[in-house]
Amino acid sequence: MTCTKTVIMKKNMILALAALCMWACGQSTEQNETDYTQLSDEERLEIAHEIANSTIIVDGHMDLPLRIYSQTDGNPELTYDFINRQAEGNIDYVRAREGGVDAPFMAIYIPASYQETGGAIGLADTLIMMVEKLASSWPDKIAMAYSPQDIKDNFEKGLLSLPMGIENAAAIEDDLSNLEYFFEKGIRYMTLTHGKDNLVGDSSYDDSETHGGLSDFGKEVVKEMNRLGMIIDVSHITDKTFFDVAEVSKAPIVATHSSVRNFTPGFERNVSDEIIKKIAEKDGLVMITFGGSFLDQAYADANAEIRAHIVRWLEENNLTYRDAEAQEYIRQYSADKKPSVHVSKVAEHIDHVIKLVGIDHVGLGSDFDGVGDTLPEGLKDASMYPNLIAELLKLGYSKEEIEKICSDNFFRVWEKILSVAEEG
Incomplete structure (x- = not known):
């Protein structure tokens, strides 16, 4: 009877140790997970x-x-x-x-x-x-x-x-x-x-x-x-x-x-x-x-205004989007008229x-x-x-x-x- 109890106690101790190990490993894993929000921009980019x-x-x-x-x-x-x-x-x-x-x-x-x-x-x-x-x-x-x-x-x-x-x-x-x-x-x-x-x-x-x-x-x-x-x-x-x-x-x-x-x-x-x-x-x-x-309403509004102006300008100057003169005008006219949109x-x-x-x-x-x-x-x-x-x-x-x-x-x-x- 004593022998049986000893075996049972050993088994219980092993199970308890296994459970403790699993819990500890889980805790370790959780603690080792990186909180990316707390990193610097440079670290996140890497x-x-x-x-x-x-x-x-x-x-x-x-x-x-x-x-x-x-x-x-x-x-x-x-x-x-x-x-x-x-x-x-x-x-x-x-x-x-x-x-x-x-x-x-x-x-x-x-x-x-x-x-x-x-x-x-x-x-x-x-x-x-x-x-x-x-x-x-x-x-x-x-x-x-x-x-x-x-x-x-x-x-x-x-x-x-x-x-x-x-x-x-x-x-x-x-x-x-x-x-x-x-x-x-x-x-x-x-x-x-x-x-x-x-x-x-x-x-x-x-x-x-x-x-x-x-x-x-x-x-x-x-x-x-x-x-x-x-x-x-x-x-x-x-x-x-x-x-x-x-x-x-x-x-x-x-x-x-x-x-x-x-x-x-x-x-x-x-x-x-x-x-x-x-x-x-x-x-x-x-x-x-x-x-x-597609991303930002202010950008879309500015882009629509630019496009409307360019369409009128092309008609007035008898040019198309593909003409070199038109491309240069579009580039200069549009350069500073759109709000910035970021990847975020x-x-x-x-x-x-x-x-x-x-x-x-x-x-x-x-x-x-x-x-x-x-x-x-x-x-x-x-x-x-x-x-x-x-x-x-x-x-x-x-x-x-x-x-x-x-x-x-x-x-x-x-x-x-x-x-x-x-x-x-």
Whole structure:
């Protein structure tokens, strides 16, 4: 009996010591967790660089293909020098590597004018070839990507991924089968409209309200995108079009490059709190964009006044935006008329979404090469993502939460969209 009691006492002592050890380890872990809010800006930035280099960063929208198109006069046979640092634009291979960006979605942008003139499919094909040429020209540095796994595999190999999305459903013209055509060519999302209403639905930049939301053809487009596993991008559409899409789509929906309307009241191009909640309800994603007019109302107001003046000046002087004289005038006139917007404002938009619907429904969608000189201080090009990460650390976000914002959320949503397609 005494022997049995001794064994039991020993067992209890071991269990007690184990519990004490677990508690102590837990306390140690908690005490060793860094409170990033208490660090200096320099210390946070150093950590931010480490996070950017070790984390996959997906960016939902960049207009690099259009820049290449302009620089090469639309000739897909010419090689654009993407691999070296460039004076123009917001991204090249060097700046992407410096900033830790790993998968910038290449926007195959179709201007609204092609809805009247035709030729949208041809332009899309040309832009796709230009993106593919980057990968074929530097296969040791760049690779195409068509799935979350492709991006992850490329990251492990040290390669920059170039996934693609079409901006403006005018690209498919009036033929539903063109969705599958582009999907087979590597397109993985499509923005339903751009600057004007099209056959699919109504644009937030157009007051015509041609369809009063999503057209009947647009409903078929949404269903076909679900079938293919193509991501539905709800940036650029009206609120009514958005809610029609949300009703029809069985899969999550994504705003690949939109910011929060709470900071820019009345700007329908940004997403309202009601829309953010609906996107989260469908397990989707809002990818915050970086343009100053999307981030700050004072900046948007000043930019609108400048634009109105320049339009009048161009008409009076019989010039276009592309004329050298006009470019110089625009540069001088605009130089000191816009309020400053800082990278911290992007972090505020991200923070707003998180406080509204949680950490799982926000990502990044810069619109680099698509918003001109309106980018905020500290976030002028692809080398500067660590500045944004540092601002998130300053707000108290952990490394794991920042990883969600950078790519984990997007991968989850994309994989869910693919699973919906597989289920049929």
